[in-house]
Amino acid sequence: MKKGEKLSESLEDYLEVILELETTRKVARAKDIAEKTGVKRGSVTSALKSLGEKKLINYEPYSYVTLTPEGKKIAEGISSRHSILKEFLYKILQIDETEAEATACRMEHAVDQKTLDRLVCFFDFIYKCPRLGVNRLQAFMKRCGKKIPDPATCKKCMDSSADEK
Amino acid sequence: MKKGEKLSESLEDYLEVILELETTRKVARAKDIAEKTGVKRGSVTSALKSLGEKKLINYEPYSYVTLTPEGKKIAEGISSRHSILKEFLYKILQIDETEAEATACRMEHAVDQKTLDRLVCFFDFIYKCPRLGVNRLQAFMKRCGKKIPDPATCKKCMDSSADEK
DNA sequence: ATACTAAGTAAAGTATGTCTAACTTTTTTT
DNA sequence: AAAAAAAGTTAGACATACTTTACTTAGTAT
8 A cells, every 4th residue: 555545435434333343332334334434244244355455454255354554553543534524614613513423434535735734733722822712713603693793892892801701 | 306305426527618618608518518528529428418318408400509597507616616615625724726616626525415505614713713824824834734833932923913914 | 063143255237427539521722 | 511520428337335144153052
């Protein structure tokens, strides 16, 4: 698996699921992979063969699979993308958790490393800038679309202490 | 084209490009579509047939194509997703324009309407909240990863007027 | 230990979406 | 108006990724 070649979204999903299963149940079995990814068992076999050829998993027919170091690195990368995106959707945009989860799943294949780095940096600002106050943003997002603060509200807010709710 | 069925990423891309060509050159021709999408002419023909069957474009062999009202609605939706995502990447995360463009292209197929609505709402806060001051956030993002403000800097910022650079 | 059941695999079929190469239609040039 | 060029189409091939059905292997229970 050369660095230049990039995995299909489908194979990325398999790796992510395998990592999750390895973590929660020690080993990943085809049946569980099928359930988690929502595909049939037969499809899993093909995917595992493909991942095995790419040296991303240790695959022996009729046995459970484990990630190779290379595969694990990739899986962890995807998982990290997922978490960061979900955090943005859930914590910043205040989208409900289930939906945030699903959208993060779709987005995780589309973002590159730079965007993620920037997102993390962005979180840093949002969470730490005392002038902003993350609660203030979150409160605004929660009533998103309902009403935009009028100038008077803004003035009041400006005069208040930064750390308050 | 029922509301429930959703287009493949590929077909979404074609619609988006067709809209763009209709806008900039009045009509969309297969050759231009091929260039914009980066596929060969033969592939475009197949895609156009498929879009034609779905009543999203008016397709007659050997003629240029136009979007049906339904197709236009979808294309505009995708285009809007693209713009909003690009704005987030470019204006907020301060990713350079070319890269923001490319990433938005990949992400536009993954986000749903709710996420977009929230993003727009989020922009509203970021741009309008005088306490935050969008310039402050942008300045922070520009030097992203270089250094995080120390408490002293924060204090100084808190004491300064909100609208300053 | 054998028979049963659950899990895994294999093969054949479907659907997308791409390419190439040959062919047809349209447009342009002369 | 005929020839040449450009644009569009068709057909066959390939890759991915999925399903279904039938078969094989592994694990469990008696």
